[in-house]
Amino acid sequence: MVVTAVGMAVAPQLTGLTEAAHGEASDVELRGLSQRSYVYAVDGSLIATLQEEENRAPITLDEVPDHVIDAVLAVEDSGFWDHKGVNVRATVRALLSNVDAGGTTQGGSTITQQLIKQSVLTSEQTFDRKTREVFLAVRLEEQMSKEEILERYLNTIYLGNHSYGIQTAAETYFNVSASELDPGQAALLAGMIRDPIDYNPFRYPEVAIERRRIALSRMVDEGHITEDDAAWYNAVPLPTEPSQYTPPPDDYFVEEVKQALLADPRLGETATDRFDAVFRGGLQIHTTLDIGLQYLSEVARNDTLAPFALEGEPALFIAGRNLAGFDAVGTVASATVDPGTGAVRALVGGPGFGDQYKFNLATQGYRQPGSSFKTFVLLELLEQGYAPQDTISGRGPCRFNLPTEDEPYEVENFNNSRGFVGSIRAMTTASSNCGYVRLGQIAGIDNVTELAGEMGIVTRNAANEIVPLDPSFFSTPLGTQEVTPLGMAAAYAAIANDGHYHTPYFVERVLDRNGDVIFQHSDPGTRVVSIETAQIAADILKENVERGTGTAARVRGHDVAGKTGTAQDSSNGWFVGFSRQLSTAVWMGAMEGNVPMNRVGGRSVTGGSYPAQIFGRLYNAVLGNMEPEPFADPPARRGTGTLRLDRNIDLDGYTTTVPTRRRRPPSRTPSPTTTAAPAPTTTADPGGGNNGNGNGNNGNGNGGGTSTPPPSTEDFVEP
Structure with a gap:
């Protein structure tokens, strides 16, 4: 009698609410739907999706097969096309059942009511909330068409395992698009709508099988499928684990894209605004990545490391013994940019973006570049008007007096070569350490570091802060201040681009939903x-x-240029080079820091060995089928003669001085070179840290040149 009384009391109120809802009122406002964002390569192919808790990909109703709609309506709201937002009889029936049971055991909400609960109200179980739901459902039916309501509902519902909406549910459970769902799959999803946690087929397969059976039975009752169809689909095994339908965002390049966007004020004033835009905003993010070039970069690395790679780990090798006496694992990182724009076309950040290797060595791994830094000294000399045929002593070992040091700073050529007296060009191709330390003083270390800074080169200090290069380090020409592969690739790209520098970037454009x-x-x-x-x-x-x-980097029929670099004790190997089309830096070393690589594949690692081979393999693969784009013939420049340092500084060089010319602007003056080499640093990441031991023995792999000096040149035009 009590239940009947409740029903008699409630029914008129619900009827009155539905009638009252037809009066004038403001429109119902549905909360905006979170949408995952899409990340595309330069060719438009999808490389990742970005989302947080809500993985949602809205689709139109036209994209949903009829049997999916039939399954959902058969289970959740068979009278959807007929009611005005509320099924009064079903609502009263559910209410009576719940009162009788003392809790919520039966739902009576229409799809419209469910949409109101999910997009306007909350899931609070109170009579007041239910009455508002009824009122707003009727309002919504007047405001939107049935098709619009159903489309919004199918994109809103939660179906477990972070799947919001029918599209992502189809991806997660069946690895297909919603348009490819068959009736049995549709029935399983429809049966999960009421309770996607307890009906999860991965955790509770018996319950999920029963829910699918009920859904198929109702589809039979509604005339959508036959008994034989239902029997067939009931016999199909359930999915057992989530599918990865879209590419995961577990990638060095994609991570750089994410971080760039999360820091970009154009996506929002606050960090929260930007986070919501990236992970919930449904953005279309078009990047600079060339998938083909990325693949070839990884292949070039793997093929080069193959003879000594760890079993099952093609990008890892034993670099050597660390200070604790244990084997240190080594790898390769590289970055390739477009000289004309700065677009990052490929990025090998490490052996693979797994749990152990998320640190991006290409963008965050600051390591000593060795002789590959000599290029900045070369550029500064040329800017000051010096000519390639100007000569300098490259004899070694060489000693230099520093104002703040008690003992002379001593530099050795690679393999303790005696070196020679020769042109700037010869010092470069032989990578003479003694020659370039002297050239660094002639150019002015302050000028060299300023130019490198203008070309995007920064370093990391002892506090792990990213700072400009320090102009006080006498050893700077030998590459003792740490840099990243991406920074070096972008800097060398300016040479390929006729002196025009572009900051490297990852994102070409961003569109909203x-x-x-x-x-x-x-x-x-x-x-x-x-x-x-x-x-x-x-x-x-x-x-x-x-x-x-750098002969290992040659490409038949194409012009390529570059410089090798080997840090002290073969602890870091580099090759940085370019063609007219691309610029690439390749680094090789131990992931944990500076570890001597003296027995890798039966030899010591130098920039001219494996790093140059990787570059050569990559550029031969990329340029092999392309039309050559030769470098421009260099203009002739009159030489200035033999370059010398003050004998009070250069203890083993010439005994007279030649005035040096300073680079524009004239206000630049040399800063005191009082520090022999960077002090050791403590790092918070698996970076290298400066070793700065002061002997300058960081040549690049083939020795310091012949001991027989070429003829001295003075005041003649380079042919």
């Missing part, structure tokens, strides 16, 4: 050296590849 452009990358670039300087430098570095220390 409606396809409207939020921003488009634009960078006019900066001229850092003259066209003449860039062309002369490219010619010298081209010769270094053809007959200097």
Whole structure:
């Protein structure tokens, strides 16, 4: 009698509510739906999706098969096309059942009511909330068409395992698009709507099988399928684990894209705004990644390391013994940019973006570049007007007096070579340490570090802060201040681009969920050296590849240029080079820091060994089928003669001085070179840390040149 009384009391109130809802009122506002964002390569192919808890990919009703709609309506709201938002009889029946049971045991909500609960109200179980739900459902039916309501509902419902909406549910449970769901799959999903946690087929398969059976039975009752169809689909095994339908965001390049967007104020003023935009905003993120080039970069690395790679780990090898006496694992990182724009086309950040190797060595791994840094000294000299044929002593070992040091700073050429007296060009192709320490003083270390900074080069200090290069380090030409592969690739790209530098970037443009452009990358670039300087430098570095220390990087029929680098004790190996089309830096070393690589594949690692081989393999694969784009012929430049340092500084060089010319602007003056080498650093990541031991023995692999000096040149035009 009590239940009947409740029913008699409630029914008129619900009827009154539905009638009252037809009066004038403001529109019902549904909360916006979170949508995952899409990340695309430069060719438009999808490389990742970005989402947090709510993985949602809205689709239109036209994309949903009829049997999916039939399954959902058969289970959740068979009278959907007929009611006005509320099924009064079903609501009263559910209410009576719940009162009788003392709790919520039966649902009576229409799809419209469910949508109101999910997009306007909460799931609170109170009579007041239910009455508002009824009222707003009727309002919504007047405001939106049935098709619009159903489409919004199918994109809103939660179906477990982070799947929001029918599209992501189809992906998660069946590895298909919603348009490819069959009736049996549709029945399973429809049966999960009421309780996706307890009906989860991965955890509770028996319950899920029963829910599918009920859904198929109702589809039979509604005339959508036959008994035989239902029997067939009931016999199909359930899915047992989630599918990965879209590419996961577990990638060094994608991580850089994420971090760039999360720091970009164009996506929101606050960190929270930007987070919501990236992970819930349904953005279309078009990046600079060239998938083919990325693949070839990884293949070049793996093929080169193959003879000594760890079993099952093609990108790892034993670099050597660390200070604790244990084997240190080594790998390769590289970065490739487009010289004309700065677009990052490929990024090998480490052996693989797994749990152990998320640290990106290409963008965050600051390591000593060795002799590959000599290029900045070369550029500065050329900017000051010096010529490739100007001569300098490269004899070694060489000693230098420093104002603050009690003992002379001593530098050795690679393999303790005696070196020779020769041209700037010869010092470059032989990678003479003694020659370039002297050239660094002639150019001015302050000028060299300033130019490198203009070309995007920064370093890391003892506090793990990213700071400008320190102009007080006498050893700077030998590459003792740490840099990253991406920074080096972008800097060398300016040479390939006739002296025009572009900051490296990962994101080309971002569109909102409606396809409207939020921003488009634009960078006019900066001229850092003259066209003449860039062309002369490219010619010298081209010769270094053809007959200097970088011969392993040669590409038949194509012009490539570059410089090798080997840090002290073979602890870091580099090759940085370019063609007209691309610029690439390859680094090789131990992941934990500076570890001597003296027995890797039966030899010591130098920049001219495996790093140059990786570069050569990559560029032969990339340029092999392309039309050659030769470097411009360098302009002739009159030489200035033999370059010398003050004998009070250079204890083993010439005994007279030659005035040096300073680079523009004239206000630049040399800073005191009082520090022999960077002090050791303590790092918070698996980076290298400066070793700065002061002997300068960081040549690049083929020795310091012949001991027989070539003829001295004075005041003649380079042919």
